[in-house]
Amino acid sequence: MVSRVSGDVVTDVLRPAGALDGWAGRFAALPDSVTLLAEPFHAMVDVRTADPAALERLVGAPLPGPNAWSGGERVTAIWLGPDEWLLTSPFLSPAELEGAARETGAAALPDARLAVVDVSAQRTTVRLRGAHARDVLETGCAIDLLPRSFGAGSAAVTLLGQSGVVLLGLGPSDYRILVRSSFAAYLAEWLLDAASEWR
């Protein structure tokens, strides 16, 4: 990011550009019952391993099984497949997260075989909250989103509208949506359109 101060060019700390930078105004026009927020940059690292226990210390919890996520604010692990997880962190840089996965994995289980790849540029993150958040998702997602089957800790790699997404349940009426950057504008338009019913 470059900012101009009285004619001089001053280079600030570089901040990754988000695919939904510039959408805040349209998101802000939504009612409180459906709020959308383009979340700050999350580092994301794809891990493939047969030894998920090697990463428990980094995540702070056992790595999740199918259709679930685990971990905390610092590092989250999302199940993508039987030997594949997505680690995300809003606090670590992509290089730090990738390095931490390699180092803690090797320290915990020296024989563990891990494939660790930085995929931070692949997806961007949207937060959907409010009393009608689930109603909005249900207009374009076939997953059973009733709280009894999709609550806090649930995750699904699925379709929302015509776009592939990773959908995380954070709490009642609180969801995080990971969408590929090139689909982000489409999904934002889709969500705004779906939310218009509850305006």
Place this chain on the structure above:
Amino acid sequence: MQLIHCPWCGPREEVEFHYGGQAGVAYPADPAVLSDEEWARYVFVRDNPKGRFEERWSHSAGCRRWFTAVRDTVTYRFER
């Protein structure tokens, strides 16, 4: 819409899946000795039963894993 049971993710809508044709078509042990006709049979010719059919499916919009399922080609019903 029809639900297909992914062995990892559970029941998902059929649009999340990609069809992979007949299951259990073995790669020739020694492809170099096949005649053109035998190679063409391996590449193109598949069973087309009326009824029970073992098929490859990929959960392409979900876990992206391949699995084998048995489907009835008359009713479209999947065996579990």
